[in-house]
Amino acid sequence: MKLTPEPVAGAGIVLRPWELADADILPSLCNDPLIQRFMPLFPSPYTAEDALMWVTQGSAWSDTGVAFAITDEKSGEILGGTGLSSLHWTRSMAEIGYWVAASARGRGVAKATVAALSQWAYSKGFYRLELLAAKDNPASQRVALASGFRREGVRSKIAPDREGNRRDLVAFVRMRDDAPGPVRRLLPDFPGGVLTDGVVNVRPLRPTDVDDYLAIYELPEVAESTIGGEMTSDEAYRKCHTAESAWLSGDVAECVIEDAATGAFAGEISLRYWQPMLGEALIGYSLRPEFRGRGLMTRAVDLLSTWAFRDAGIVRVKAGTFRENDASRAVLTRAGFTWEAEARAFLPGPDGTRIDDIQYVRVSPDYQASVSKP
Numbered sequence: 616m617k618l619t620p621e622p623v624a625g626a627g628i629v630l631r632p633w634e635l636a637d638a639d640i641l642p643s644l645c646n647d648p649l650i651q652r653f654m655p656l657f658p659s660p661y662t663a664e665d666a667l668m669w670v671t672q673g674s675a676w677s678d679t680g681v682a683f684a685i686t687d688e689k690s691g692e693i694l695g696g697t698g699l700s701s702l703h704w705t706r707s708m709a710e711i712g713y714w715v716a717a718s719a720r721g722r723g724v725a726k727a728t729v730a731a732l733s734q735w736a737y738s739k740g741f742y743r744l745e746l747l748a749a750k751d752n753p754a755s756q757r758v759a760l761a762s763g764f765r766r767e768g769v770r771s772k773i774a775p776d777r778e779g780n781r782r783d784l785v786a787f788v789r790m791r792d793d794a795p796g797p798v799r800r801l802l803p804d805f806p807g808g809v810l811t812d813g814v815v816n817v818r819p820l821r822p823t824d825v826d827d828y829l830a831i832y833e834l835p836e837v838a839e840s841t842i843g844g845e846m847t848s849d850e851a852y853r854k855c856h857t858a859e860s861a862w863l864s865g866d867v868a869e870c871v872i873e874d875a876a877t878g879a880f881a882g883e884i885s886l887r888y889w890q891p892m893l894g895e896a897l898i899g900y901s902l903r904p905e906f907r908g909r910g911l912m913t914r915a916v917d918l919l920s921t922w923a924f925r926d927a928g929i930v931r932v933k934a935g936t937f938r939e940n941d942a943s944r945a946v947l948t949r950a951g952f953t954w955e956a957e958a959r960a961f962l963p964g965p966d967g968t969r970i971d972d973i974q975y976v977r978v979s980p981d982y983q984a985s986v987s988k989p
């Protein structure tokens with residue numbers, strides 16, 4: 616299939632073929648750090664020669680793809696670039712890609728672009744469009760979900776980076792006959808970005824939390840109760856840099872507990888949505904020693920559970936503790952959980968041993984209301 620770019624109108628934007636005059640502006644737009652980081656096939660640095668090469672030759676590779684400039688509908692200013700590239704054109708599949716100039720971000724340009732280019736592609740006979748984003752590029756993943764592309768999985772080692780390594784990318788897909796509108800997320804964002812009761816804040820884990828996050832897992836009592844192996848600095852880095860992606864995927868809401876008065880990192884808490892079909896999530900947590908004994912964890916567990924019931928429609932929040940962990944059981948009881956079961960040999964322990972899990976649960980108040988009716 617051979618495609619020729621043509622003007623395509625979208626919300627506040629027009630996609631059009633690249634022109635010779637666009638070469639002047641491209642280096643200043645494409646040397647932006649975020650574009651350099653997430654568009655690894657772009658030259659680095661991006662020079663005037665690269666720009667000239669792109670507008671005269673590179674953007675015209677119509678046998679394997681099609682490229683457009685994203686322009687402002689009114690001023691004609693270049694806002695970014697987009698295109699389709701061939702995966703299996705014989706199977707009516709293509710990959711959609713985009714970048715937006717730093718000065719034009721955060722006002723819906725990428726979303727308008729994906730909507731306009733998708734419609735154009737479907738009108739040309741494509742059925743399945745893919746959008747691939749790095750695990751540590753939540754902005755692009757949000758564009759995908761907001762544009763109705765659902766997360767399909769992870770493409771392992773699909774993308775070479777500038778250092779010669781190969782990186783995983785998250786694959787999102789949208790079919791021609793999918794319903795319009797954004798993808799509904801299992802784990803929505805916190806309203807206003809944070810849960811707070813004035814004493815503790817519970818907010819999403821971020822890339823800047825690596826040191827604090829690692830330090831808490833290095834505490835002996837936390838390391839001993841962590842299932843799945845020792846936390847290394849590489850793992851802490853990976854966790855903090857991909858936490859937003861894991862949240863967007865609906866797997867787990869990884870959070871930091873802050874002392875609301877000072878903003879200090881007091882601990883961590885997570886809610887893993889392990890059984891979406893049953894509406895059941897698992898909560899886990901740990902607090903730095905200097906913040907213990909003040910009821911902070913009880914507050915954090917209550918805030919996160921209340922959000923899970925109210926905003927994520929979760930019905931059961933469960934937590935397991937080791938038999939000897941009286942402090943954790945006291946937190947759960949004070950946060951409205953009740954003992955439910957003793958799961959024998961439920962957890963893998965050190966050296967091939969198994970550990971009993973003492974399980975507590977708190978049930979959504981909506982459900983409790985419905986079962987208490989006659």
Ligand SMILES: CC(C)(COP(=O)(O)OP(=O)(O)OC[C@H]1O[C@@H](n2cnc3c(N)ncnc32)[C@H](O)[C@@H]1OP(=O)(O)O)[C@@H](O)C(=O)NCCC(=O)NCCS
Binds near residue numbers: 649749
């Ligand atoms: C990713 C990128 C294209 C987003 O462009 P944009 O025009 O700012 O995105 P939009 O304004 O259309 O936002 C679309 C959605 O993404 C969300 N979003 C965009 N940037 C975000 C950010 N930095 N943080 C959180 N959310 C973000 C918006 O909130 C919006 O979601 P909503 O409709 O649910 O509110 C831009 O940041 C960019 O060019 N990055 C570098 C290159 C790149 O990553 N390209 C994609 C490679 S896969």
